[in-house]
Amino acid sequence: MFDDSHISTIYLNSRNILNYIPFKNNSTEELKDIIEKTVKYYNNLTNKNNYTQENAHLILRLPLNQSNSIPEERINLKFRAKLFMYKWDPSIVTEAVNFALKELHVDNLDVLTIAFPEYCRHKTKPEDFKPIWCEAEKLCDSKNPKVISLGVSDLNKSQLETLTSWARVKPSSNQINSILSCIVPEDLTNYADENGVALLTHNDKYKILSDTDFQDCIKPLIKDCSKWKPNFVLRYVVSIKCREVLKEKGYMIKAIRH
Structure with a gap:
């Protein structure tokens, strides 16, 4: 379990969820699943120095997985994002x-x-x-x-x-x-x-992710989870232009201590 007493912000980047969890029509359940996947990944780390910290920020990222990636130049890709503001x-x-x-x-x-x-x-x-x-x-x-x-x-x-x-x-x-x-x-x-x-x-x-849902998801990792609330959630989708083939999908979250 991570001692969060010295951090003020948590950032989470799920990376490409197509590599990690099954597709779901329910975006809230999908988001909860990928947070839990990220928390489990960090809990299984034997070397806690692998946590990324920048000043008072904790940044959680699932590892890159290029096995399913489709090599494309930026000009051939379309990046769309939806920002959920709290x-x-x-x-x-x-x-x-x-x-x-x-x-x-x-x-x-x-x-x-x-x-x-x-x-x-x-x-x-x-x-x-x-x-x-x-x-x-x-x-x-x-x-x-x-x-x-x-x-x-x-x-x-x-x-x-x-x-x-x-x-x-x-x-x-x-x-x-x-x-x-x-x-x-x-x-x-x-x-x-x-x-x-x-x-x-x-x-x-x-509200794509409630305070309670977020706290429940990070509870196995963050010692004082009840003080953390989402500040924003950004969902991104990367597709190949013309063909509209889905290449990547992911979530990024910022949470702050209250």
Whole structure:
């Protein structure tokens, strides 16, 4: 068991989960499985010096496994990520993207979809979304952008219209939860069609990983697990362009002590 008394942050990179666990339609169960797999891997290490620590950060990574990898140049690959935010803190966007780029060894993401904190669906005022979206827009700026295209998740027509009305970088897509509703509202469909916003579906929970689930997963490894809560979860998918063949899928998590 790891003594976490001297660390303030835990980062976890599952690497390519296609090498480690069976495919699941339930993203929460899939995420819990890969965290437990990572915890088990570290618990089985005979040399505890193999834990990666940077300042007050503990970084947990499953080992690289190239056996199932498909060698491709970056130009032939599409990197898409969905960021699940747990707080209305704009800095999370930049930190999560920078961490993902570093871990994936790439210069940019083709698509970043932002899932605002759980209660966003009850908020429609521009000030609720603007700080986070403006932070995301900065990642699309410059000659060498870190993000090419931005998307959103679970916005209704009013929220999407409000965001689009002032955003410099317009959302290219809006993911709709297929579990909660099988029928997309007509006003949302019409607005998306008129403004070039692709409506996609997903089956993620608003809070993809609860505090309790995370604590239960890390309990065998982290001594004082009850004080740790997720700060963000980023899911990435790498596919081969044109063929849309799935090459990699993984999760990255940041948790902080409370």
